[in-house]
Amino acid sequence: MNLTRRHALRLLGASAVAVPAAGLLVAAVRDRVDTVGRVAFTNRLQAPPLAPSRLDSAGRRVFDLRIRAGQREFVSGRPSSTWGVDSDYLGPTLRARRGERVLVNVANGVDETTTLHWHGMHLPPEMDGGPYQPIEPGATWSPTWTIDQPAASLWYHPHPHGRTARHLYRGLAGMFLVDDNPVPGLPHRYGIDDVPLIVQDRRLDGGRLDPDEPMSGTTGFLGDHLLVNGILGPYLEVTTTRIRLRLLNGSNARVYDFAFADGRPFAQIASDGGLLSAPHGTRHVQLAPGERAEIVVALTPGERVVLRSASPATGAGLVQRDGGADRFDVLELRAAPTLTNSPELPDHLAALPPLPAHTAVRTRTFELAEHHINGRKMDPRRIDARVGKDTTEIWEVRSGDGTLHTFHVHDVQFQVLSVDDRKPPPELSGWKDTVLLPPGTRMRLIMRFADYADPHRPYMFHCHMLYHEDQGMMGQFLVLDPGQAAAPLPLPGGHPSHH
Ligand code: C2O
Numbered sequence: 001m002n003l004t005r006r007h008a009l010r011l012l013g014a015s016a017v018a019v020p021a022a023g024l025l026v027a028a029v030r031d032r033v034d035t036v037g038r039v040a041f042t043n044r045l046q047a048p049p050l051a052p053s054r055l056d057s058a059g060r061r062v063f064d065l066r067i068r069a070g071q072r073e074f075v076s077g078r079p080s081s082t083w084g085v086d087s088d089y090l091g092p093t094l095r096a097r098r099g100e101r102v103l104v105n106v107a108n109g110v111d112e113t114t115t116l117h118w119h120g121m122h123l124p125p126e127m128d129g130g131p132y133q134p135i136e137p138g139a140t141w142s143p144t145w146t147i148d149q150p151a152a153s154l155w156y157h158p159h160p161h162g163r164t165a166r167h168l169y170r171g172l173a174g175m176f177l178v179d180d181n182p183v184p185g186l187p188h189r190y191g192i193d194d195v196p197l198i199v200q201d202r203r204l205d206g207g208r209l210d211p212d213e214p215m216s217g218t219t220g221f222l223g224d225h226l227l228v229n230g231i232l233g234p235y236l237e238v239t240t241t242r243i244r245l246r247l248l249n250g251s252n253a254r255v256y257d258f259a260f261a262d263g264r265p266f267a268q269i270a271s272d273g274g275l276l277s278a279p280h281g282t283r284h285v286q287l288a289p290g291e292r293a294e295i296v297v298a299l300t301p302g303e304r305v306v307l308r309s310a311s312p313a314t315g316a317g318l319v320q321r322d323g324g325a326d327r328f329d330v331l332e333l334r335a336a337p338t339l340t341n342s343p344e345l346p347d348h349l350a351a352l353p354p355l356p357a358h359t360a361v362r363t364r365t366f367e368l369a370e371h372h373i374n375g376r377k378m379d380p381r382r383i384d385a386r387v388g389k390d391t392t393e394i395w396e397v398r399s400g401d402g403t404l405h406t407f408h409v410h411d412v413q414f415q416v417l418s419v420d421d422r423k424p425p426p427e428l429s430g431w432k433d434t435v436l437l438p439p440g441t442r443m444r445l446i447m448r449f450a451d452y453a454d455p456h457r458p459y460m461f462h463c464h465m466l467y468h469e470d471q472g473m474m475g476q477f478l479v480l481d482p483g484q485a486a487a488p489l490p491l492p493g494g495h496p497s498h499h
């Protein structure tokens with residue numbers, strides 16, 4: 001037996017059944033990662049700090065953020081170079097209410113041009129923080145907009161064209177929580193019974209992050225250690241009988257399927273863009289990069305239970321190469337000996353007015369394959385879709401190359417009309433901005449492009465597997481007033497193009 005084959009057999013583990021042909025093996029060789037039962041939960045996890053804010057004379061809520069380089073000891077005694085937002089790694093949680101006007105001053109204190117994108121936010125395109133809003137080293141970018149969407153767990157991350165994977169990997173990301181009228185019965189005390197969990201897989205070579213984001217599976221970087229809010233081996237102290245966890249998959253390429261070690265049921269209460277209409281009782285929740293879910297789980301006094309990520313369901317189309325056989329211990333919840341009683345979850349959470357298919361003025365199709373969308377790579381000089389302001393469209397999306405992709409649209413929250421012509425499952429029944437596209441699956445998404453038209457600035461749509469995105473699996477769309485023509489595009493980086 002040659003070395004490659006022996007190595008591969010070892011990777012397949014004791015349960016190796018059939019040995020595929022040697023050629024396939026070479027392509028498939030990647031250490032299967034299994035940290036279940038092997039994580040010492042020794043580091044106390046806390047919610048990311050809330051970003052301070054102030055009201056200016058115009059009544060705007062103002063945040064000051066600074067992107068900077070730092071050092072973080074993920075493993076004690078072994079510092080790693082990192083990036084963060086007002087921190088060595090990751091950034092604070094921004095929080096604002098629906099109806100408030102916000103102003104965010106984002107200073108770039110690192111030596112590369114980057115951007116900060118408000119993922120999931122409905123806002124004018126020049127405030128979006130995509131590739132068209134570069135922040136040069138030493139510069140400050142100050143977007144302002146009015147929060148106008150339901151309560152949701154949104155997030156922010158860099159979006160420089162071709163370098164998103166690297167910048168996010170180094171540590172630039174954080175949550176942006178939108179508040180609306182409180183729903184009685186939902187845990188809502190930040191950091192106590194309402195805790196964001198930013199889950200990221202990393203490779204820690206002697207404690208160091210490789211800042212250049214090595215490539216591994218076909219979807220991009222896959223790490224063998226998990227960080228939650230930047231903490232390795234985390235435990236969370238719980239003091240209430242129910243806790244709300246706002247899960248964000250902030251990884252470059254990995255898909256998780258979260259479940260508790262004892263299989264206990266919990267309630268999913270929200271998806272990317274806000275609350276579901278009612279709590280969805282389940283035992284697991286799957287998240288692709290960029291997706292969020294809020295869950296509420298019950299604990300009894302004194303108990304400890306581990307949140308795990310197992311192999312995502314076979315329907316996800318994940319193969320071992322893309323991490324489909326990997327398992328992780330994510331986080332240990334430690335309940336205090338006595339717990340404060342939480343109220344029962346309400347039966348009803350939010351009004352979710354359906355966007356009926358017949359209101360759509362057109363259907364577009366997008367096929368994701370080989371780092372292209374509809375056979376084309378992202379080209380800043382090309383507008384891929386011109387959409388009418390205040391119109392509704394159906395975007396039919398699918399993976400066309402037998403591998404795993406995701407689909408994310410800026411500016412809007414959409415509804416999933418159908419998955420392979422079937423009604424979407426409960427976890428896809430609410431507002432979404434990112435979906436996993438298993439090979440062969442066809443999803444019909446319906447979305448309304450309200451409020452903001454701009455002939456100069458496009459929004460992006462793309463695969464949120466960051467390696468794919470950086471390779472050009474991205475397109476751009478303009479939202480236009482009736483009769484408005486697209487203006488010449490300023491290229492990312494600020495040079496106008498005429499075509
Ligand atoms: Cu989360 Cu275009 O990004």
Ligand code: CU
Pocket residue numbers: 368404405406463464465468469473
């Ligand atoms: Cu992709």
